[in-house]
Amino acid sequence: MSSPTLSIAPVDQVTFHNSLVDELRGEVAPNKLPRQVPGYHYSRIDPTPVRDPHLLAWADDLAAYLGLSCPSERGPAVDALAGNLVTDSMKPFAARYGGHQFGNWAGQLGDGRAISLGEVKATDGSNWEIQLKGAGPTPYSRRADGRAVLRSSLREFLCSEAMHYLGVPTTRALSLVATGDEVVRDMFYDGNARPEPGAIVARVAPTFVRFGSFQILTSLGEIDNLRTLADYIIRQYYPELGAPSPEVYLRWFEEVSRRTAVMVAHWMSVGFVHGVMNTDNMSILGLTIDYGPYGWLEPYDPDWTPNTTDFGSRRYAFGQQTNVALWNLFQLARTLTPLVTTDVQELNKGLDVYRTTLAETQQYMMLRKLGLTAQNGDEDRALLDSLTDALAETQVDMTIFFRQLSHAAYRLLSATDHAIQPLFDELWSAASYPELGTEQEALQHWFGRYAARLRQETVGAEAVRDDMLGVNPKYVLRNYLAQQAIEAAETGDVSVLNRLMDVLKTPYAEQPEHDDLAAKRPAWASTKPGCATLSCSS
Known part of the structure; x- marks a missing residue:
């Protein structure tokens, strides 16, 4: 069967699909003030317009795959990529999730500056979610302004695409848009806040659901919502496992563990250091997600971390990434126990899958790096x-x-x-x-x-x-x-x-x-x- 062919169109003229909004439980946010949002998977919220959106960078190959044409520097398409234009088929939302940050449970986190527009259908028929990072405040912004500066947005745009071309499982980036606004940031939390140019990066993935999306539900006893989210993810992204059931939940966790192992093995192979492997920064699809204080191992130092916040413990240093991923998977396994009606110890098989896959993949990749095949x-x-x-x-x-x-x-x-x-x-x-x-x-x-x-x-x-x-x-x-x-x-x-x-x-x-x-x-x-x-x- 041949793949469907789609016409190339600007992003403001394509039809968006909204499977997550349509199938999961959400609220229409009454305002953009930060608050707890119990009982829901997401909040419907529109981006906050910016003063002068103009295109800085565009990922041609990704755009062609998504059936999107390159926009001019200014215009309706760039307005959509900046959050100034919401088309009729978009159903913008911010996702609710929790997470362990530096090993400590942080409670509700959520998309505090990222707003998803919906999904577009790629040229092969698959659906890809487009999310605007830096699009303004949401109910999950806590004490922040929901914005992003140019330096971090440019880094995420470049690294998302660089990792893709290296062959590392990753989310992608479609565009980098300057906002014309200034954003005040204290780069090193040392009391030297200053205004910086603002920007918005449109990042792309099949879904941005993460470990923490499940954790927040179990932590508050929202087991029906937990099951609904798990069933949605399995149907949409793991259909080969079959219809959701207690046995399928176990096989699904094993597959998440396998994909996570492959991802981390790729990181270690090319010297990538994520820098902030909190559970809310772990993709349920085994993709590299949330490019923040990342870095590349230059002098080979297993204890090196690019994240100044992590200098005390070096929890997320290069040499710790394999262990941290396992710890994060253990937290996900604990979260999924209400879905498993058989012996919950069966979830340990997923952790064993991670260990085995990681060891085998790392050895295979390292031997190839050395040119050894026998x-x-x-x-x-x-x-x-x-x-x-x-x-x-x-x-x-x-x-x-x-x-x-x-x-x-x-x-x-x-x-x-x-x-x-x-x-x-x-x-x-x-x-x-x-x-x-x-x-x-x-x-x-x-x-x-x-x-x-x-x-x-x-x-x-x-x-x-x-x-x-x-x-x-x-x-x-x-x-x-x-x-x-x-x-x-x-x-x-x-x-x-x-x-x-x-x-x-x-x-x-x-x-x-x-x-x-x-x-x-x-x-x-x-x-x-x-x-x-x-x-x-x-």
């Missing part, structure tokens, strides 16, 4: 373990190390043993940070073991190199690159943003004319705000 069992596991130890000890640049290793592997397969040292010296020179030290013994020893193991491969050198280059990106969205794009955009120059976006669409290609975007983090960026660390403020 099965050597314990030897390979030991090689991988010693690599992570060596990387942590030497703190080389993760992205550059694996990219350079891809080229070194090609030469190793045709080199004699005496060529190993020059190849390692080249690798070290490219990937090390001299300011962090010159101790290289552990990594050098590992490289010798790797060279011997690599020569056990039976495939050709070119095949090994090409496969490694296909999984070891040359370009990732380093924080200092995003910061440069932000600073330029704040002056009205979006050329830096556009160039970065174009390069990140093909992160595994050499693109030698853009080598500067693959460079190590400059020394000046190690302490500059926005380049090394960020806060949750946006």
Whole structure:
């Protein structure tokens, strides 16, 4: 059966569908004042108009898939993407959810600055929700203003798309719109609040339902609402599991656990650090969601977190992400116990699925990053373990190390043993940070073991190199690159943003004319705000 073909139209002229609003229990918000909203899944609420919406950036590939045409800088389509225009088929809403934040139950949270317009049908017939982040206050805004600044919106726009092109399960971003308004923010919560340019990012996903969407319902004894939400998610997004039932709820939790494991394994493979893995930031579809104080591992440090709010405990550091995801899944399992009429211990199978899937996926991905395909069992596991130890000890640049290793592997397969040292010296020179030290013994020893193991491969050198280059990106969205794009955009120059976006669409290609975007983090960026660390403020 061929996929349906849809005409390309501006976003203000497409027909929106509203399955979540139509099938779940919601209220029509009487006003935009913050309050508790018991008994509902969402609140119907319109975005708050902005002064001068104008388009800054547009995701062409995603738009084509959604059947949307690129709008002009100003006009009705941009008005819709800024929340100034609500069309007849839209049913805007803010979702209600709770969550554990930094390990502590926070109660009701909800979409405090995100308002979903509804769903559009993509060219393959699937439905995708469009959500405006920074669209104004909702009943869930608590003490905030419901707005977002340009710096955080640009970062979310770029990273959503960059992660997609890396092959990481993720939500997407369609547009970045400047609002013409200023938003006051205290970037590091240090008493230095200042006005910043405002912006709205239109982010896209099949659904933005998250672990916390279920948690808030169980925590308040809203079991009917819990079951209704679970049934909706299974019917809409997990139909292959069958009609909802206690047995299907168990299989569904196992699948959520599997998808979460695959997502986190992808993060670890490319050095992505989410920065704020609260349960309300965990997608029920296993997608990377809510790009806030994220970062990319540059010097390899398992204890590194980009989030200044997390400096005390480093709960969400790079090396903790696999454990935190498991903890979050455990909280979801506890939430789902009212739906399971058999032994609730059966939910533990989902946690086992996470552990097994994570271990298998991580090993598979790491072996591919090393160009190893033959099965050597314990030897390979030991090689991988010693690599992570060596990387942590030497703190080389993760992205550059694996990219350079891809080229070194090609030469190793045709080199004699005496060529190993020059190849390692080249690798070290490219990937090390001299300011962090010159101790290289552990990594050098590992490289010798790797060279011997690599020569056990039976495939050709070119095949090994090409496969490694296909999984070891040359370009990732380093924080200092995003910061440069932000600073330029704040002056009205979006050329830096556009160039970065174009390069990140093909992160595994050499693109030698853009080598500067693959460079190590400059020394000046190690302490500059926005380049090394960020806060949750946006």
